[in-house]
Amino acid sequence: MLGCSTIAAAQAVKGKVYDEKNQPLYGATIFLDGTSISTISGEDGFFQLPVLSKVNSNLVVSYIGYQTVTISAFTTDKDIEVKMVPSTNSLKEVVIKKNRFTRKEMLKLFREQFLGDTKAGRKAVILNEDALDFEYDEQYKVFKASSDQPLVIQNPVLGYEVTYEISDFIVEFKTLSIKSIDTYRILFTGVSRFKETASTADVVKERMKSYRGSVLHFFRSLVSNKLAENKFLLVKRKKAASVKDNFQIKDSEGLKEVKLINNPIQIVSKNNLEQPKFYSFYQVSFESSKTSGITFLTPTFNIDAYGIHSNVNQILFEGDMSNKRVGDLLPTNYGIEE
Template sequence: MKRILLLFLLLTLSNSFSQVVKGRVFDENKQPLPGANIYFDGTTIATISDENGNFTLSYGSKLNSILAISFIGYQTQFLNNFNSDKELIIYLKIATNSLNEVVIKKDRFSRKQKLQLFREQFLGRTATAKKAKILNEDDIYFDYDEATKTLKAYSDKPLLIKNDLLGYKITYELVDFEANFYQLSIESVHVERCFYAGLTRFEEVNSDKKIIKLREECYKGSQLHFFRTIASKSWEKENFRLYVGRLPVNPLQHFLITNDKGNTKVQVKKQTQQLTKSVAIFSVLYNEKLQSKMILETESFYIDKYGINSNIEDIVFSGYMSDQKVGEMLPVNYGIE
């Protein structure tokens, strides 16, 4: 079920929404649910239902994102294909405790060690990320498989993250978290690959000048900034440079950019003499100092207007862009009205 949901989350959407979405939220007995959360994934665009379950969600422009409807104790519903000219009628089902199905095996590592690893790989290890706090860490469960050297994390409740430095309160519905180690370890230095996915709701709680400046610092050189640069073909203007090995290359000769129903389609030129399954491997330099490595295992992907790509499992980063995690995450509508 989680893999199906994950695939659903990774789909590139091409729906054209109007500027207002209206609807009502009920439980299975057709009773209205007041206080339900309605939001576009990864954005600050959100509202709550009133005492009769009614909601109206306004936003300023075309938005390609999943519409999520959630309520504590109920299964979150996700919509990516609906007629916004008609009122949405949403019925939420009572959530079952999926953690009852997870058999937690004993292993040699303590919960404290696993939680520390989770914080580092989920929130990040930069100075900014370390200031972000998960307020309900007790809701996180871990399972470490010593045979495969893999740590998995689960939570039946959304993770509540307080990020004072960036002025956001984040609600993160964790769908998947998996850290693979190249040796039997629980240390970040031994992580070979880490992947996590989920739905994110941002709430702005502060926006003073210092916070706005720090947000811009987090944005510059980030994956969000990078994919927007690919889509806009503005490499020189945005201070990104692309390398194959040690040689600088023209990005437009390696990424063919076309428009596809409002999204940007990117076709990747396959590199020759590759000894791995990768389609292409690049080095990325931002502002002449921040270095990242990009490994593509897909020949094409899509980028929506906000800079979100459709193949996050097939595009792997190391270096600077991989160090930026949830603790430095910005809403995908950051800087775009």
């Protein structure tokens, strides 16, 4: 744990949760997306959640029977008022359709792509798989998954129970197939909450293995200027690249503002109707054995005190970093001493 600890000053997000009749809602869960930081609202609907001053995570409010509320812009300076809206309890439409692939085959694909084909991914168990719905578009060779309730995942290897509410889950195939080996691209988004279930010596060891070389580890190392110390090697155009020659990093209101300075390529559309795009690609080696690629489609972004980066749709990963799925995810406050 000493290798990733950061001491940071925590403040608190405060607010109240109301139901559709403007009555205080007791027992709503409030959490910081992707972390183990959570609380519940009191009898008067009031909540107080400890967070660092500036974060890139969303604040999420959930309650059974109500639609989940996600708040992207919040501050510790002003109380938040959250009004919950009841969920529409409609029965699922039953459609009898002959599918090329069975539910068993689609469930196998989902587990592999969502949980990951690693030790932790294979050992993780989704407790409510029956909530999952699958769809396969044969014309476009696209597989989609959805769920009308948050998935509850037991991860015995890393010692967490993860609640994951899927927003999108899409797998594109190179050919008409349901096998992971034939996947071309995968995208899934959602909100997640972590609850610790074990902290044995073996679990702590596995967490550190999962953390080392991860996206979180990389960005924390980048802004603390410890890439080399933490066994990362940055490569650009087949040559070793230093942080100081490629990134300008400065403090900005509790965040680390990062600017690419090593001549990112600007792509301008032929008709000049689209906004200019920036492109810069780096290879990242970790411990000389694990290789990843990072494509930046933005010349600037920021990193918060947890190590979470902004512009998530403009920073793309491939290789070892992209192979880590939900089974290998750690809460983003992992290693942060509050």
